[in-house]
Amino acid sequence: MTTSTTLLPANPLSPPGRTRIMNSLVRLLDKKEFNSITTAEIARDAQVTEGLIYKYFSTKKDLLYLVLMELFQQVVNRIESEIAAVDGSHEKLQAFIRTSVASYAGSRVFSKIILLEVRNSQSFFTSNAYGLVRQYSKMIAQILDEGIEAREFAQDIEIGSLREIIFGAIEHTCLTCIIFDRDIDVDRVTGQLCKVLFRGITDNGWAKRKGRQP
Amino acid sequence: MTTSTTLLPANPLSPPGRTRIMNSLVRLLDKKEFNSITTAEIARDAQVTEGLIYKYFSTKKDLLYLVLMELFQQVVNRIESEIAAVDGSHEKLQAFIRTSVASYAGSRVFSKIILLEVRNSQSFFTSNAYGLVRQYSKMIAQILDEGIEAREFAQDIEIGSLREIIFGAIEHTCLTCIIFDRDIDVDRVTGQLCKVLFRGITDNGWAKRKGRQP
C-alpha cells in the first residue's frame, strides 16, 4: 500500500541494543496498534531481553515518544526548508500544507503515532516530543501572522482559530486514509484544501446574487 | 470548567447493576483516561463485582463503545432536528457546525471518548457505535450535495474532501479545548469556522489586485 517501513535514521551514539529496540517498535507499529504490542514482543523482535528495554526507556510509552521524536524531527526539518524556498504567504501556506500531507503520506508509522497513539495520554503533553509539536505549530502561526500583516489574508480572522482549522483539516484528511489503509493523494488533497481555504466554498454566482461577498 | 458530568439517560430495561456500571465509567472518564481506569475501579464505584461487568459487556472496550452509543445517539438526534429547522444550504451547514460544536462543549466525556479514546482501535470501526459515526457523516454529505446542486456551493469541490476538512476543523478545534481543559466558546468557534469556510481566508483587496478571485 504505502511506502515500505522506513527505519529510524542511524545513530552511532546509541548502543546497538537500544537502536534495535526502537527499530523493532517501528516495525511492529506498522502492523498493529501500540496497545496490543507487548514488551515481550518488542524484546523478541529486537533480540534482547525485556529488562534491557527498561535500561534505556523508563516506560513503554517513553519508548514510543522517543521513536516519535526521531520521526517528527525529520518532518519539521523538511517543512522548514520547503517553506523557506517559496515567497508569498499563500505560497508558504500551500507549501506547509503540501509538505505536511506528504509527510503523513510518506510514513504510515509516523502518522499512526501522532494521529492515533499519543493524544490520549496526558503524559505526552509534558514529554519532550510535544516540544516538536509546538515548533510545528509555531511555523504556521508565523505564516498566518505575516499573511495578515501583508494583507494577503483577511483581517478579521483569528490566527488561533485558523490554525486549528488548518491542522484539523490536514490531520483529519490524512487520518481517514491511515485508518482505512488508503493511499494519500498528496496533490489532490493539497489542491482541495487550498481551494477551500483560499476561496471558500460559496459559489460565486450565488454570492453575487445574495450580495454576501462584495 | 465545563458542565457537570451528565449521566446517561435512564433506561428501565437495563438491570440496575448494568446501569450503575455504565454510569460509573462515565464518572471515571471525566477524571482520567480510559486506559488508566481499571475494571476493579469501575466495579468498586458501581458497587458490583468485577465479574458482573463481563456478564453485560464482552470486554472493557465494548463497555466503552456502548457508553459512547448512548451519548452519541443524543447528539445525532439533536443535530437532525436543528438542521431540519432551517432553510438553505449555508444555513444548514452552519446549524450542523454549531450543533456539533455545542455537543462537544456540552459533554466533556462524549468528546473525550470520540476524539481520543476509540480511534486507535480497529475494533471500534466494526462496532455498532461506528454506525452512528456513519449516520453523522451522511448528514453533512447530504447538506453538501444539496448545496452544490442548488448552486449555493462551488461546483469544483469534492464532497469527500470537503467533508474531511469540515470534520477535521470542528474536531481539532474542540480537541484542543478538551485536552487543555479550556471552555469552548460555541459562538466564536462557529463564527470563525463559517467565515473561513464560506468566504475563504484571502483578503479581498489582495484577491482583486492579483485577479485570483473575479
Added chain:
DNA sequence: AAAAATTAGTAAGTAACACTCACTCACCAC
C-alpha cells in the same frame, strides 16, 4: 402449585502484562 427456566449477581480464580532488581561479563585505565 410444583417444576423448570431465566435473570441478577457473586467469589475465586488465571494467564499475561508492564515493570524491577540483583546480577554477569567485557572492556579500559592506572
Added chain:
DNA sequence: GTGGTGAGTGAGTGTTACTTACTAATTTTT
C-alpha cells in the same frame, strides 16, 4: 591486578483484563 563503567541478562512481582463455576431470587411453564 584492581576498580570502574556500560551493555546486557533472567528470574522475579504486583496488577490487569477476563473466566468459570456457583447461588439465590424471580418468572414462566405445565
